[in-house]
Amino acid sequence: MSYTCGLLPVLDTHEDHQYEMSEYEGARARWCPGCGDHSVLTAVQRLLAAEQLIPEQTMFVSGIGCSSRFPHYMKTYGFHGLHGRALPVATGIKLHRPELTVFVTMGDGDCTSIGAGHWLHAMRYNVDMTAMLLDNGIYGLTKNQTSPTTPQGFKSNTQPYGSYLPSLNPIEVALGITNASFVAQTAEWAPSHLYATLRAAYKHKGFSFVRVLQRCPVYTPSIFQKAVQDPDRIQMLVHDDGVVTPDLEKIYKAQLHHDPRDLAAARALAEQTDRIILGVFFKDPSKPRYEEMRRVAPRTPAERVSLLEKEFSRYAV
Amino acid sequence: MSASATAAPAPPKVLRVPEHTVEIVSDSGEGAQKCGQIFGAVSAKMGNGVWTVELIPAEIQPPARVPEGASGNRIRIGERAVTNWGDRTNLVIAFNEQVLLARHRVDALADDCVILIEDKWVRHDDPDIVAQWDAAMKELSSKPYRIIPVAMEDQCLTITDTPRKGKNMFALGMLARIYGRDMERIKEQIAHTFRKKSEEVYKTNVALLELGFHWAEDNVPLRVEIPTHASDKPLVVMNGNEAIGMGAMASGMELCAMYPITPATSVTHYLSEVFEKFGGTIHQAEDEIAAVGAAIGASFAGKVAFTITSGPGMALKTEFLGLAVMTETPLVLVDVQRGGPSTGLPTKVEQSDLLAAMFGQTGDAPHIVMAPATIEECFHIMITARRLAETFRTLVMVMTDANLATGVTPYPKPALDEKWQAAPLDLAPVKDGQKPYDWDPQTGLSERIIPGRPGGMFTLTGLAHDDRSKVAYSADIHQRSSAMRSRKIAVLQSLLQPPKVYGEDSGDLLVVGWGSTKGAIEEAVDRARKEGLKVSALHLRFLSPLEPGLKAIFKKFKKVLAVEINYSDEPDDPYVTEENRRRGQMSILLRNATLVDVDCWGRVPGEPLRPMSILEAIRGRLPRGGAA
Numbered sequence: 001m002s003y004t005c006g007l008l009p010v011l012d013t014h015e016d017h018q019y020e021m022s023e024y025e026g027a028r029a030r031w032c033p034g035c036g037d038h039s040v041l042t043a044v045q046r047l048l049a050a051e052q053l054i055p056e057q058t059m060f061v062s063g064i065g066c067s068s069r070f071p072h073y074m075k076t077y078g079f080h081g082l083h084g085r086a087l088p089v090a091t092g093i094k095l096h097r098p099e100l101t102v103f104v105t106m107g108d109g110d111c112t113s114i115g116a117g118h119w120l121h122a123m124r125y126n127v128d129m130t131a132m133l134l135d136n137g138i139y140g141l142t143k144n145q146t147s148p149t150t151p152q153g154f155k156s157n158t159q160p161y162g163s164y165l166p167s168l169n170p171i172e173v174a175l176g177i178t179n180a181s182f183v184a185q186t187a188e189w190a191p192s193h194l195y196a197t198l199r200a201a202y203k204h205k206g207f208s209f210v211r212v213l214q215r216c217p218v219y220t221p222s223i224f225q226k227a228v229q230d231p232d233r234i235q236m237l238v239h240d241d242g243v244v245t246p247d248l249e250k251i252y253k254a255q256l257h258h259d260p261r262d263l264a265a266a267r268a269l270a271e272q273t274d275r276i277i278l279g280v281f282f283k284d285p286s287k288p289r290y291e292e293m294r295r296v297a298p299r300t301p302a303e304r305v306s307l308l309e310k311e312f313s314r315y316a317v
Numbered sequence: 318m319s320a321s322a323t324a325a326p327a328p329p330k331v332l333r334v335p336e337h338t339v340e341i342v343s344d345s346g347e348g349a350q351k352c353g354q355i356f357g358a359v360s361a362k363m364g365n366g367v368w369t370v371e372l373i374p375a376e377i378q379p380p381a382r383v384p385e386g387a388s389g390n391r392i393r394i395g396e397r398a399v400t401n402w403g404d405r406t407n408l409v410i411a412f413n414e415q416v417l418l419a420r421h422r423v424d425a426l427a428d429d430c431v432i433l434i435e436d437k438w439v440r441h442d443d444p445d446i447v448a449q450w451d452a453a454m455k456e457l458s459s460k461p462y463r464i465i466p467v468a469m470e471d472q473c474l475t476i477t478d479t480p481r482k483g484k485n486m487f488a489l490g491m492l493a494r495i496y497g498r499d500m501e502r503i504k505e506q507i508a509h510t511f512r513k514k515s516e517e518v519y520k521t522n523v524a525l526l527e528l529g530f531h532w533a534e535d536n537v538p539l540r541v542e543i544p545t546h547a548s549d550k551p552l553v554v555m556n557g558n559e560a561i562g563m564g565a566m567a568s569g570m571e572l573c574a575m576y577p578i579t580p581a582t583s584v585t586h587y588l589s590e591v592f593e594k595f596g597g598t599i600h601q602a603e604d605e606i607a608a609v610g611a612a613i614g615a616s617f618a619g620k621v622a623f624t625i626t627s628g629p630g631m632a633l634k635t636e637f638l639g640l641a642v643m644t645e646t647p648l649v650l651v652d653v654q655r656g657g658p659s660t661g662l663p664t665k666v667e668q669s670d671l672l673a674a675m676f677g678q679t680g681d682a683p684h685i686v687m688a689p690a691t692i693e694e695c696f697h698i699m700i701t702a703r704r705l706a707e708t709f710r711t712l713v714m715v716m717t718d719a720n721l722a723t724g725v726t727p728y729p730k731p732a733l734d735e736k737w738q739a740a741p742l743d744l745a746p747v748k749d750g751q752k753p754y755d756w757d758p759q760t761g762l763s764e765r766i767i768p769g770r771p772g773g774m775f776t777l778t779g780l781a782h783d784d785r786s787k788v789a790y791s792a793d794i795h796q797r798s799s800a801m802r803s804r805k806i807a808v809l810q811s812l813l814q815p816p817k818v819y820g821e822d823s824g825d826l827l828v829v830g831w832g833s834t835k836g837a838i839e840e841a842v843d844r845a846r847k848e849g850l851k852v853s854a855l856h857l858r859f860l861s862p863l864e865p866g867l868k869a870i871f872k873k874f875k876k877v878l879a880v881e882i883n884y885s886d887e888p889d890d891p892y893v894t895e896e897n898r899r900r901g902q903m904s905i906l907l908r909n910a911t912l913v914d915v916d917c918w919g920r921v922p923g924e925p926l927r928p929m930s931i932l933e934a935i936r937g938r939l940p941r942g943g944a945a
Contacts, residue, residue, distance in 0.1 A: 026774075026776070027787070055774055056768065056769055056770060056771045056772070056773065056774055057768070057769055059618075059768055060776070061614070071776040072776045072778070072788070074776075075774055076774055077768035077769075077773075077774050077775065077776070078774075078775070078776030078777065079614065079617060079776070079777045080776050080777060080778040080779065080780070081610070081613075081637075081640060081777075081779060082610070082636055082637060082640055082779060085606060085607075085610045085636075085637065087607075088602060088603075088606065088607035088608075088609075088610030088611045088614065089610045089611070089613060089614035089617075090614060091600075091602075091607075091610075091611050091614065092572070092574060092600070092610060092611030092612060092613065092614025092615040092616075092618070092622065093614040093615065093617065093618040093768075095572060095598055095600055095611065095615060096571065096572050096598075096614075096615035096618050096619045096620070096622065097615075097618040097619055097768065097769070100618065100768055100769065117603055117604060117607075118603065118606075118607055118610075120603075121602075121603035121607070294598050294600070296593045296596050296597065296598055297596060298596050299595055299596035301569065301735035301738045302735060303596075304566065304567075304569065304595055304596070304735075304738060305733045305734075305735055307566075307594060307595055308563065308566060308567055308595075308733055309733065311563065311566075311591060312553050312563070312730050312731075315553040315554055315555045315559070316551065316552070316553055316730070317361050317362045317548070317551075317552035317553060317554050317727050
């Protein structure tokens with residue numbers, strides 16, 4: 001672990017302590033019963049326990065929306081900020097405190113609409129963090145408005161005659177962004193795949209973008225109904241460098257061996273519309289990371305003063 | 318009508334004056350600013366008071382030979398310290414007649430101004446250009462200027478094939494001769510300015526400099542002598558944006574997140590060169606919102622971070638600024654004000670962001686607003702701002718403006734102190750039972766908890782929250798937390814000293830200002846007092862909270878007049894009444910806080926206020942019977 005800001009490595013006294021899953025639990029989740037967010041929360045708490053992440057050195061950053069309540073339900077540090085603006089906050093945290101482990105949760109309105117500009121640039125910065133798009137295709141907290149990922153024709157309070165435009169495909173977008181380094185898709189109704197994907201994302205050094213397909217039990221309960229009922233409508237990407245879930249092989253028989261280093265193949269897969277594809281589309285740990293490039297040597301106050309003296313001499317009269 | 322020497326010149330006229338104002342104006346890209354900057358820096362080094370202002374068009378390369386494209390520098394040199402850009406210019410070097418017209422039309426030139434103008438245009442092949450020249454000369458003849466034509470490019474062609482790029486150094490040479498500047502210092506300054514260029518570039522520039530010097534020796538019958546006084550203290554010379562950047566480094570802040578915007582960006586041009594050496598990072602974010610978001614994220618996670626912007630950028634940041642206040646996350650925001658609203662006057666000075674800064678956030682968002690009055694204060698204010706942000710756990714806005722940003726003047730080199738810097742992060746476990754907002758019920762102050770501290774885990778939220786940072790919508794909690802955030806501002810005021818009146822502390826009229834206008838206001842007040850008028854001045858650095866004791870100070874004057882570079886209705890404008898009059902921004906704050914009937918006078922000419930216009934306002938607004 002590296003330290004900046006003149007931190008002293010006196011805090012690594014956690015070796016003996018074994019964190020239980022329950023030690024990552026914050027306030028009791030207040031999402032609706034049946035909400036996919038619960039699945040993600042469980043998978044994330046399981047991940048933190050599996051990786052034995054130190055709670056006080058872990059941060060969850062979110063925007064505004066149902067899924068952005070996520071940090072409150074964790075017992076780590078959290079930042080529940082503004083609608084669409086989780087990623088700039090997370091970037092600032094990592095620039096100043098790269099030793100912190102950062103997770104970001106965003107909804108589909110948050111990430112792909114009001115915060116879309118930040119999404120694009122955060123992927124390009126490739127700062128090491130795990131960003132989850134909890135995508136249920138609707139604005140839930142504000143009560144049933146069309147989002148960019150709402151299926152075309154879906155009726156909502158803002159587009160009661162059916163949404164006008166083809167829905168945005170976030171995977172296609174993510175794979176088009178220069179310097180993207182990890183793009184994956186999973187679903188809340190396949191918990192072991194969800195867990196395995198989040199774990200792969202966490203282990204990736206760089207900006208890991210994971211879209212979690214979800215249903216909103218109140219407004220979009222049936223958007224993935226066909227796929228949920230018929231596993232043949234789902235294609236699993238498998239690869240040793242991606243995600244492998246042997247326990248799901250009997251259910252999801254459509255398995256495709258896809259090398260996540262192959263960007264062209266990933267883009268071709270992302271464009272497919274006949275089946276829902278789950279797995280790691282793309283992964284390249286060699287992509288440059290902004291916070292690494294920008295790492296600076298810390299200075300003591302005395303060093304700064306002496307440097308400043310020199311600087312003033314440049315401006316001396 | 319070339320003025321090249323034909324006969325032995327008469328001995329030059331020698332002017333011994335306490336001050337003189339010089340301008341160099343050209344099309345954009347002809348180097349007039351570089352010439353002016355070097356002239357100003359060398360004058361300061363020689364022991365003159367100096368105030369330099371950039372004249373900047375909004376475009377990078379506006380069309381050539383149009384008045385709107387006038388670009389350059391104005392340098393006011395004095396025997397003593399110079400605190401503002403003054404009234405009108407005494408000597409101009411102009412590279413064409415159109416940019417000269419621009420200055421003439423805004424009444425920038427003294428009636429007896431000496432004008433050295435490139436005259437190649439009168440011999441131009443294009444008859445339209447010759448006609449423009451003739452028309453300009455006719456227009457200029459309305460004033461008794463003294464025009465000296467100079468064949469600058471023809472002269473420069475004897476040394477360089479690209480005279481358009483070199484004549485700024487020729488002009489500098491002329492100024493060096495006229496004002497008796499130290500050529501060795503100028504050469505040092507040229508070497509510094511072109512330190513990234515080749516030796517060849519340096520040599521050509523010096524040759525052009527010497528050519529101009531000798532040409533003026535033979536052909537310009539004027540010498541200006543301004544006494545110099547070596548300072549007993551070491552001085553440094555820089556513009557306000559550089560001072561802001563240095564102050565940020567002296568405060569120990571380590572992250573500046575920004576998005577390019579004029580006239581703020583030059584702070585980060587400077588910091589981008591040096592900040593990493595100091596252990597700092599400039600993050601150029603994808604937009605203004607991301608910039609403030611990253612700064613808040615960094616601040617939350619550790620040391621206070623800052624962001625720097627101008628009016629339109631501050632508008633975009635609004636929602637995040639409210640979040641910083643609501644979550645009591647310390648943050649420093651520098652607003653280098655320009656003309657507004659909307660895109661307004663991007664390169665020109667104005668003080669019209671004050672109320673947006675104070676009240677632009679939704680909900681009740683109490684925070685600190687300060688304004689440096691001088692370039693020296695631009696340095697020190699950053700140290701104060703960082704400390705206040707940390708101590709009071711809130712947003713601190715530093716309101717500077719284009720006048721301070723681009724003005725250059727010497728000031729005493731600060732005696733640096735390590736204690737100005739942020740303490741190293743304390744990552745010790747939190748105290749038993751410590752809450753994220755342990756509000757002291759009297760002061761509203763509390764210690765913040767940063768990530769990494771064992772036992773302190775909590776989620777920051779912009780939703781209404783209790784002292785444990787738990788989302789809470791109940792009426793009493795929101796009332797209490799609002800009071801706690803508000804209380805801090807009153808506590809800060811209780812720690813401030815009442816401001817000092819400039820001049821007598823009672824009289825007929827008190828002129829109140831804030832920000833960059835201090836020098837011009839005090840100069841105007843000095844002149845008014847010489848006329849026998851009972852006028853004093855008061856200058857505020859704190860706008861939120863206002864400095865204490867204002868009401869008592871105001872009561873000792875028959876009338877109080879706020880002078881600002883923002884728009885206000887004149888009392889006798891059509892339809893304007895006492896009740897509907899739209900007033901100057903600070904005057905609204907002063908009236909609210911003191912219930913004194915503070916009058917206001919403001920102008921938005923896109924240039925700093927001139928002492929003479931303030932003096933006229935003082936004469937016009939003196940209470941009846943107040944004149945001597």
